[in-house]
Amino acid sequence: MCANRRASLYPKARRARLILPPEASRIADDIRTMRIRGAGLIASSAVRALQIAARYSSARDAEGFVNQLSVAARVLLKTRPTAVSLPNGIRYVMHRVNEAKAKTDSVAETKSAAIKAADDFIELTRTAKERIGKIGARRIRSGDVVLTHCNSSAAISILTTAWKQGTKFKAFCTETRPRFQGHLTARALASVGIPVTLILDDAVRYFMQETNTVLFGADAITANGALVNKVGTSMVALAAHEAHSKVFVAAESYKFSPETMIGELVAIEERNPSEIISKEKLAKLGRVKVRNPSFDVTPPEFIDLIITEQGIIPPLGAMLILQDVFGVLTPEELREYQTYRIDET
Numbered sequence: 001m002c003a004n005r006r007a008s009l010y011p012k013a014r015r016a017r018l019i020l021p022p023e024a025s026r027i028a029d030d031i032r033t034m035r036i037r038g039a040g041l042i043a044s045s046a047v048r049a050l051q052i053a054a055r056y057s058s059a060r061d062a063e064g065f066v067n068q069l070s071v072a073a074r075v076l077l078k079t080r081p082t083a084v085s086l087p088n089g090i091r092y093v094m095h096r097v098n099e100a101k102a103k104t105d106s107v108a109e110t111k112s113a114a115i116k117a118a119d120d121f122i123e124l125t126r127t128a129k130e131r132i133g134k135i136g137a138r139r140i141r142s143g144d145v146v147l148t149h150c151n152s153s154a155a156i157s158i159l160t161t162a163w164k165q166g167t168k169f170k171a172f173c174t175e176t177r178p179r180f181q182g183h184l185t186a187r188a189l190a191s192v193g194i195p196v197t198l199i200l201d202d203a204v205r206y207f208m209q210e211t212n213t214v215l216f217g218a219d220a221i222t223a224n225g226a227l228v229n230k231v232g233t234s235m236v237a238l239a240a241h242e243a244h245s246k247v248f249v250a251a252e253s254y255k256f257s258p259e260t261m262i263g264e265l266v267a268i269e270e271r272n273p274s275e276i277i278s279k280e281k282l283a284k285l286g287r288v289k290v291r292n293p294s295f296d297v298t299p300p301e302f303i304d305l306i307i308t309e310q311g312i313i314p315p316l317g318a319m320l321i322l323q324d325v326f327g328v329l330t331p332e333e334l335r336e337y338q339t340y341r342i343d344e345t
């Protein structure tokens, strides 16, 4: 039996368990099933799982170690397709592992480079969110009415920081169907005392007349400054544009997509229709198809500012962040980035 044939006999999750140590495999499952969700947490959790795989590796030389880790990286990359922070986190670690391997054959040294890189990335995600909170809080003013969509820890960091600094404002949170992540945002904002009103996604344009600021998180920012975020974001941004409300995006620099510098598109995840309607109810509708994209793309024209941990940029400044984080890609680096792409795994 050839290797491919044997592999295809295992269901996906079971195969992942064979490649990743159990603790890491659980993290992969949690990302896949959205027990772990939100682009920032997806990235730091996947990197944590990669670190666990590094620790458990029984490879005898640096090359074997890197090969094992690359296989683990590929499994993790497949867990969710849209959050660019995930491949960027994996690349952050693998780039440093490859650099270490270029200098030494020692498996111990290569392993410790992997463990350190993972710790560094996780720390980066923590400090970036804190900085975004501080930088973004300056853009929220007393009397503002801020509308949020979905559940972004970076956006929450801005609003809770502003509130704790004494800025008095109100918030509208959309429910964010079909998975109601807006409830999480409403709870987080209300828990620090912010007056919150939960609204239907469909009521956004109705309430836009009372709103002066819209704040989104990001799953990805493209080279031209477009935002990929929870489905519905572009409709909210369109309503804000029409009403002349400000649109801010909170996005850590590792959410900027390097592939889009060379014209690639960000993959949009389509989830199971059962999140929208049960099989039984659907059957009663007759011959009806259901589609459930989880994200959409908001053009840069509808965005006023992107708040990153490096400072605030207009959407057309996205390239500055990309060049700062990734540099101008040499053909060799480009090959390495493309190794850790979601859709090629």
Ligand code: RUB
Pocket: 037, 038, 039, 040, 041, 083, 149, 150, 151, 152, 153, 154, 155, 181, 216, 217, 218, 219, 229, 230, 294
């Ligand atoms: C979550 C979502 C969030 C971004 C940013 O979608 O769209 O706005 O991921 O979140 P899902 P954060 O629930 O499908 O993962 O700022 O926490 O990284």
